[in-house]
Amino acid sequence: MLTLEDLGVLRDVTVDDDTVVVTLTPTYSGCPALTTMRADVLVALRRAGYERAEVRTTLSPAWSSDWISDRGRASLAEHGISPPRPNDGPTDLILMPSRPPECQQCGSADTSEVSHFGTTACRSLHTCRACGETFDHMKEI
């Protein structure tokens, strides 16, 4: 199971009297999944017996794909999503395609990028020349 902690979006949990305060950080400024994450956190807390709970967001420090745990990376790969590589964070313009990620189906390195932006903002879309499968890669940010 992939958890919010594994994804690095769970930043803090504190208990203030009888209120649990959970702090999340969005992966991207407009991440639509944040609403679902908040809802899931509140449901999980309620089921665990915490009726009074609050979810806050924090913007700084900005989320980085480097925060995804090893378990999180393994889980992404298990679901066919190529995990992000370490983020070197340059802001210089790069006009050459970066080294392609390996195919999550057959492991071939002979892949090409179909689109810089995949099914969500945090993923890019790739296709494998060896087996013909299409797969997502979680981008380095």
Next chain:
Amino acid sequence: MTDHDNAYEGLVEADDDARWAFGSSFDDPLAGVDTTVPSGVDGSALATYCLMLADDSLVLAQRLAEWTTHAPEIEEEVALANIGLDLLGQARLLLARAAAADPAVVPALPEGSPVPDDDRLAYFRDADAFRNVRLVAQPNGDFAATMARLLVFSAWRLALLERLRASIDPVLAAVAEKGVKEVRYHREHAARWCITLAQGTDVSRERMIAGMREVWPDVAELGEVHDAERQLPDVAADHAAAFGDTMRVVDQVLQAAGLERPDVAPAPGGGRSGRHTASLGELLADMQGLAREHPMGRW
């Protein structure tokens, strides 16, 4: 984490506030963030500056969304929608920051209206209260023109955000730190398309040249400095340096594409002061119409 069969059940069960629209964020996008205006900073100027940055990204997000179901291929449609979503996310944070810095900028609605500040600013201001540059409001035109604009805009936006990371306003600095990571991808995407189209077929090259000519008259306005920036020396980005960076990056792409800067006269600016062309009014009519019909509406 939950045993719901789908995300909808999770949303409905958790609480009513989260249900109003899928894809929305929290009611207050700055919930839990300290929005105190730093001492010595003019709240009114800070709000104006945040509106400038917010409106640039809000208006371009709306233009990019117009490509949905019209882009040349589905992957590109997804890409443009994703870029628009990033920009919309930045706009929400910046609008909320403007409202917190100077509540006077927020349009008044009937008493008891549940519409939050960022939505009031997005949906209930008239065109002359928008402070975006004209570049972002122009109709999309050809796909090549959209890419030319996205290249110029994202080079400009990235140059600003890189500098704003050092702003003494902690909220702007945090928004910038996040935005830099996002806009880097936007700039790369646009740059690669500009090169691909310029070096593709005769037709694609002609269209890229025409697209660049179309957006170029509005590039000069990016160099105009607004009074609010002068009043915010340690808050705002160094305008001249950011503009210099922008032109360097655009030139680098033009060179790689085998293109030259278009030889066209600059168009009048003034967008930052609320002087816009009819395009913005048309865009806002589309974007704001529904919300304005329901100032007491809960979405």
